[in-house]
Amino acid sequence: MTLLVTGGAGFIGSRFVLDWLACHQESVVNLDALAYAGNPMNLAALDGDPRHRFVHGSVNDGALVAALLAEHRPRAVLHFAAESHVDRSLAGPGAFVATNVDGTFALLEAVRAYWQRLSGPAKPAFRYLQVSTDEVYGTLGPLDPAFTEATPFAPNSPYAASKAAADLLARAWHRSYGLPVLITHCSNNYGPHQFPEKLIPLTIERALEGAPLPVYGDGLQVRDWLYVDDHCEALRRVLAEGVPGRSYNIGGNAEHTNLDVVHRICALLDAQRPRADGVSYRAQIAFVADRPGHDRRYAIDASRMATELGWVPGTAFDDGLARTVAWYLSRRDWVDAVKDGRYRDWVASQYEARA
Known part of the structure; x- marks a missing residue:
């Protein structure tokens, strides 16, 4: 069996x-274009592991995807590949449409032909799992209820719109062809790598580095951290027990302002x-200066994950943040x-010009 x-x-x-x-003996075929944020060092622990095959290539290459599907006959496809940084999408939206929209279309077509x-x-x-973001739902006011799976899409950035x-x-x-699709919407991820x-x-x-720590606007934008x-x-x-055609919100139950984060x-670094x-x-x-169209608040209602699939987040934010800081140190x-x-040129153009 293969993913x-x-x-x-x-x-x-x-x-x-x-x-x-x-956790599993099931092998993984790993397709990645190795754009700027794709890093083979992230997978160094798997060097020599016969269960892991890395393939350098793009989801936009339908012929390559079709060949991999035919050769390895996976029981599931998990689609993580995406351009994912809002600021970069504001500076260059075309890459986000090319990867996130066109790439997903090419992948879906190759997977549909294989599945049929x-x-x-x-x-x-067979399952196809689309990994997405809570940013597709738009923004919330301070007292608005959290996003549920029924919340209408209202994306406010090129990144969110492409997702x-x-x-x-x-x-x-799924609706047109019957492809057994699962969709997840997660809140802000953090951690090693x-x-x-x-x-x-x-x-x-x-x-x-001793450099300024840039905080957009007043720093009171709220995110849920996972x-x-x-x-x-x-x-x-979700892959094991999710119902095809259904979406699932995944959150950390940890709302904090950017400034608080x-x-x-700073407190962790002061100590360590x-x-x-x-x-x-x-x-x-x-x-x-604030980001254009900056969403004020995201919040996830992950009760479907709890009631239907028995999942709740297991890491308190302070614990996860401490682990993350320790890893980077x-x-x-x-x-x-x-x-x-x-990277240095990007940071300089993105933040120093805003100071």
């Missing part, structure tokens, strides 16, 4: 592959890697390898 995972060298995808192979040729028990047992389009394609392929353009690793790295290993556990549960990171001058890292916080080799010139 085909797309985007399995990225942050969440690689963590899923590692966790899957730690299956026979016997393999056909009804909403991909989800609607997957839904349509996250590319340091996202809030938590960016703050850690800027703090250690430890990546909890997310992977939820995905395994930065303060917590204090500045030479004894001043708190909070002194480096710098409020910068201990894995300077990984961090130094990903912080190349392109």
Whole structure:
């Protein structure tokens, strides 16, 4: 038995592959284009493991995907591959449409053709799992109820719009063709191996560099934080027990403002890697011009996961954040390898110009 995972060298995808192979003997074919955030170092623990086959390629390459499906005959496809950073989508939306929309279409068509040729028990047992984001739902007010699976899509960024389009394609392929599709919408993931353009690793790295810690606007935007290993556990549960055609919200039950998250990171660094001058890292916080169309609040109602699939997040935010900070402090080799010139140029253009 085999899984085909797309985007399995990225942050969440690689963590899923590692966790899957730690829990199962079932092999994984891992297709990743190795764009800027895809990193083979994330999979170093699997070197020499015959259960893991890495393939360098794009989901947009329908012929390659079809060949992999024909050769390995997976029982499920898990689609992680995506451009995923809102700020980059504002600067260059075309790449997000190409990967997230066109790539999902190409993948769905290859998977549909493969699934339609299956026979016997393999056909009804097959699953396609679309991994998506809560950002497709738009923004909430401070007292609004959390997003449920019935919340209408109202994306406010090119990234969120491209993911909403991909989800609607997957839904349509289920309704139109019967493809057994599962869709998940997760809240903000954090944990080891996250590319340091996202809030938590960016703050850690800027703090250690002695650079300003950029906080958009007033810093009071609220996000629900989900430890990546909890997310992977939820995905395994959806794959095993989810109902085709249904979507599942996955959240961490941990709403915090961006400013609060930065303060917590500073406190952890003050304790574990204090500045030479004894001043708190909070002194480096710098409020910068807000992101255009910045969503004010996300909140996830994950009660369907609890009542139907028996899953609840197992990691308290303070515990997960402490583990994450400790990992970045201990894995300077990984961090130094990903912080190349392109990364530094991006950070400079994105934040220093906003100061």
